[in-house]
Every structure is written in structure tokens, then in C-alpha cells.
Amino acid sequence: MDRDWAEPLDLDAVAAHARYSRYHFVRAFKAVYGQTPGQYLSARRIERAEEMLRTANLSVTEICTLVGFSSLGTFSSRFKRQTGLSPREYRARHVGRGAALIPGCYAMLWAGGFSPAKESSGRSAERESNSEEAV
Numbered sequence: 001m002d003r004d005w006a007e008p009l010d011l012d013a014v015a016a017h018a019r020y021s022r023y024h025f026v027r028a029f030k031a032v033y034g035q036t037p038g039q040y041l042s043a044r045r046i047e048r049a050e051e052m053l054r055t056a057n058l059s060v061t062e063i064c065t066l067v068g069f070s071s072l073g074t075f076s077s078r079f080k081r082q083t084g085l086s087p088r089e090y091r092a093r094h095v096g097r098g099a100a101l102i103p104g105c106y107a108m109l110w111a112g113g114f115s116p117a118k119e120s121s122g123r124s125a126e127r128e129s130n131s132e133e134a135v
Helices: 011-017 022-033 037-055 060-066 072-083 087-094 104-110 121-134
Strands: none
Touching: 011 022, 011 037, 022 037, 037 060, 037 072, 037 087, 060 072, 060 087, 072 087
């Protein structure tokens, strides 16, 4: 979960990897960490979002998606619950302290926000025909 924090949580797979049933895994995880796996993952995602809000020139919606939330409303409410500030308030308070903001296009590329699968097939076909002409 710490490594693949932006991916959807497959609790059955994580529990199977630990050789526990799903329900026993949740109980054992909560006994050790004091929170459920979902709560733990949400907290890690919010921590990553805090970092992006301080350092990347991305919209709150882009950050919400990059850290693994599918709902902007859920992201905003959990962010405020954990930090005491809305994402916009957090950014306003913390931007300008430290290094300059990373351009959004670079941050999206680094975070995996751009992928070949998202390109239109027309652009891919055009590129292929151009590369064949060059050969």
C-alpha cells in the first residue's frame, strides 16, 4: 500500500498475499496500525496530495485523480478532516514557501498522468505512417 498508494485497493489480494482471510486481515491490520487498510491508504494519499499541493502547479482535481481518489468531493472532505484545511486553503497557506512550483505538465508526466493508452488512435496511426516514410 505504501508503494502503490495511487492504485485502487484490492483488499482480497492484499489479504491473500498475507495468507489471511479478508476479515481477519482487516482486524489484524487495525490492531497493529490503529486504523483499517482503507483509512491507512486514504491517509497516505492525503500526504501525497499535500506534497503535490505545495510543489506542483496542478489543479486540485488533477491532484485528486493522481493520488487515487475517484471523487473530488470525497477527496476534499477527507483532506479537510486530516489537515483541517480544504485543498485550496492548504495550497494558499503553503505555496511560496521553499522551492518554485514544478510545472504541471512535468508533474503529470512524472506521476504517470500521461500514457500512450490515452492518446487517440488517429494520432498514433499518423505517427506510425510518418515513421515509415522516414525509413
